[in-house]
Amino acid sequence: MSVIGATLVRVTDVSDFDEYVADADQARDQGTFTEFVTSPSVQLADLSALGAGPACDGPRTRLYAGPSGSLSTSPGGAPLGHVGDELAALDTRFDAINAGSPHPCAVGLGDRVPEDVRTKALAERPWLGRYLAAIDAVRELRARGVDEVRVSGFGHRLWAASAEVARPADATDPTVPLLLWTDETAYVHCRAPGRTFQLDLxxxxxxxxxxxxxSVEEANRYADHAQLVQVERFFADAGIRLTASEAWGTPR
Known part of the structure; x- marks a missing residue:
């Protein structure tokens, strides 16, 4: 599709969801991201329902009123109540729907995509949150005029030795920074707080x-210890953690 101006793209039915999953699989396996979804003009809607992470946007964050007066968190969301209902009642309904699902958010697409279809796709792809983070990173670089970007862990690694690690610590956690590169330059992107650092290769x-x-200790098998410590400290001084910790999740 041709994108002119700011565009919000939303999953509206099962076929849309299937296309989203197929695009994610292609990016993960081949390193090829669908061009329109990384356009600086495009934003995906209802990310928490697409596997972005454990947090959900509830009715206290966003609320949509349909033509009939039904309330949800999105146009395709499961109904939480009707115009005039107390916010506390909407909260209760929102929590109850999510309590019955192993993957958040069960509300955002609840009226358009069967929950068993959504949860099966998310369970088979625990890296979808990282895919969405990668889309953000590529989109940001494209907005700066940086094209032909590759993302580490999505079809490629910058360094062949990194591809040999059997259980990479950056496999699934969307909060772990992303390493991206072109033929000339590397970038480290941290989705929160939304910072990108430019490095030489x-x-x-x-x-x-x-x-x-x-960790430095594990990476020391593949690279110089002193240089690893130098890079780790550079990012630590900037408030960015590259190595695993309890706060960032354990390596998987």
């Missing part, structure tokens, strides 16, 4: 080693 290899291995 040699430093990018070291950053990737830390992200993939989860």
């Amino acid at each position: 040699a430093a990018g290899i070291l950053a990737e080693a830390l992200l993939v291995n989860g």
